[in-house]
Amino acid sequence: MTPIKLSGDAFQIGEAHGRALGAQIRGFLDDDLCRLNRIFYQRTSLADLRETITRYGEAISRDTPALFDEIRGLAAGAEIGIEESLLLQVRREVMGYNRVPTGGDCTTLCRKQSKHSVLAQTIDLNGDLDDHMMILDITHPSSGRRVLVLSFVGLLGYLGMNSDGLAIGLNLVLGGTWCLGLPPYLAIRHLLDTCSDVETCIDGLSRLHLASSRALTICDRRSAVTVELLEGKMAVASGAELVHTNHFLNRDFAAADAINPFARNSSVRRLVACRERLQQLGTAATSKDYMEIFCHEPIRVRGNGDIRRERTVGTVIMSPEDGIMHVRRGDPALASTQTFHLHA
Missing domain, CATH: 1.10.10 (Arc Repressor Mutant, subunit A)
Structure with a gap:
């Protein structure tokens, strides 16, 4: 790319x-x-x-x-x-999530350390979209802010990071009534364009009218949070190590979870596996070590030839302080890594 x-x-x-x-x-x-x-x-x-x-x-x-x-x-x-x-x-x-049954969608992890932070995830989608993955390198002259976005053809936002050291990843969670509002992909792009840290992102999200439920993992130079979003409500959890898949982790939101049983079992398995593998990594872990987490089942979701079924179409490892994004397009166990530099 x-x-x-x-x-x-x-x-x-x-x-x-x-x-x-x-x-x-x-x-x-x-x-x-x-x-x-x-x-x-x-x-x-x-x-x-x-x-x-x-x-x-x-x-x-x-x-x-x-x-x-x-x-x-x-x-x-x-x-x-x-x-x-x-x-x-x-x-x-x-x-929507009623017209097309959802079987699984992304595993995200974040590790916040004193001198080095990582926000990484799989990108699990239907539609065989790996051939349309792209990288946008955007400069805003009015603010001087640069934004590096991983997205898909014609889509202005998906996930990424900016020159303030802010990175945002996402997971699909299913709940509530999806409505005519701002798509979360564009909300992420808006936050990367306008925000410098976790606090301003949370404030920004409170002012937006989102169309659908999502979980965002947000990391800056000082802190990291997961924000679950459901029908105008937010649940924020912070920590040095965060893992999220596709079911709500907040107890109050869990009652509204609309994920089907098969997909929930997959989500729980991926959550447990990712937490275990993350804990096994030492503090000197490299981007290759984090990428390896995503190369094995159940986190790696293989395709079966059905375009309606989600599969892992990409993997990204972001180091926001360094402005570095490592990407594998396609099956992470088979693809090679490309590296993009925000500050180049």
């Missing part, structure tokens, strides 16, 4: 992004509507989704107007319609 380097105001960043990846973006949209019609059991179309997409756009514009300008720029640069540009951002929300 070659990082897409972007700079300017919001519209300019989106426009440059669209120009750089226009052919791939248009190809993804033409691929059974971002592969949604290979995942859904009942076909849909852009016309069917237009009203819903428009209302998501209104929510994005309200909470994060700069990102809405970037979405407009993406449409202009890629030579696509605004509805198509929005669909790339809200694709996961359109999928």
